[in-house]
Amino acid sequence: MGEQQLVKRARKGDDEAFYELLQTVKSSLYRTAYRYFGNEHDALDAVQEVTCKAYLKLHNLRKPGHFKPWILRIMMNYCHDEWRRRKRTLPVEEIFSVTSYDEDTDRYLILRDLLLDLDPKMQEIIQLKYFEDWTLSQIAEWKRVPEGTIKTRLNRALKQLRFEWEKGEERHV
Known part of the structure; x- marks a missing residue:
């Protein structure tokens, strides 16, 4: 089934269709988050947050055929905002906590x-x-x-x- 059909079904409340959509983008979402945060834990948290945001905001997607770029933009915005927030609130020692x-x-x-x-x-x-x-x-x-x-x-x-x-x-x- 095509991306557009899955988006239409997901908008109507079909959770299985939304899950199928996520399967097509999950590796891209994870790679994007990992590049920002540099660790698996934060990357997985970001994927989870963005998944929830996308689920709640799916009705805002203007073109059903552009799900991947839309959700990647959400991920990049989330990562950017989160990195900026952490940079302001965490001490330098915690940001660069790599030991060697x-x-x-x-x-x-x-x-x-x-x-x-x-x-x-x-x-x-x-x-x-x-x-x-x-x-x-x-x-x-x-x-x-x-x-x-x-x-x-x-x-x-x-x-x-x-x-x-x-x-x-x-x-x-």
């Missing part, structure tokens, strides 16, 4: 922070392009903007990341 760092872990944490400092529109494009393997034309179609706009935002985001990365490297030399 290696160079890759350090780089991962630095890159994650740099990504979270980007404009949300730029974060979204990087997430979809590099972590969900969407093409620029798919992103442009989904966002309803010209492909050139997506290319420009991606280029700016990558330049900003490169600049901030190099600035950080200079401080550690």
Whole structure:
């Protein structure tokens, strides 16, 4: 059964249809959350929260054929908001509670922070392009903007990341 039919059934209260929809996106949701939080526990919590939000807000989905992009956007917004909230409320020692760092872990944490400092529109494009393997034309179609706009935002985001990365490297030399 197609995504549109499952969405229509789920909107009418068919929990089995909603479950089937989730099965098609669960790995993408988990990967997205894991990239933000870096651990399984928080990623699973995020998937659970987003699942509940999506279930309650399914009636807001304008195009039944766009369930996956819709729920991924909910996940990215949730992760972004949660990361910002934690960053404000947790002491630095708890955020970076890894006991033994290696160079890759350090780089991962630095890159994650740099990504979270980007404009949300730029974060979204990087997430979809590099972590969900969407093409620029798919992103442009989904966002309803010209492909050139997506290319420009991606280029700016990558330049900003490169600049901030190099600035950080200079401080550690």
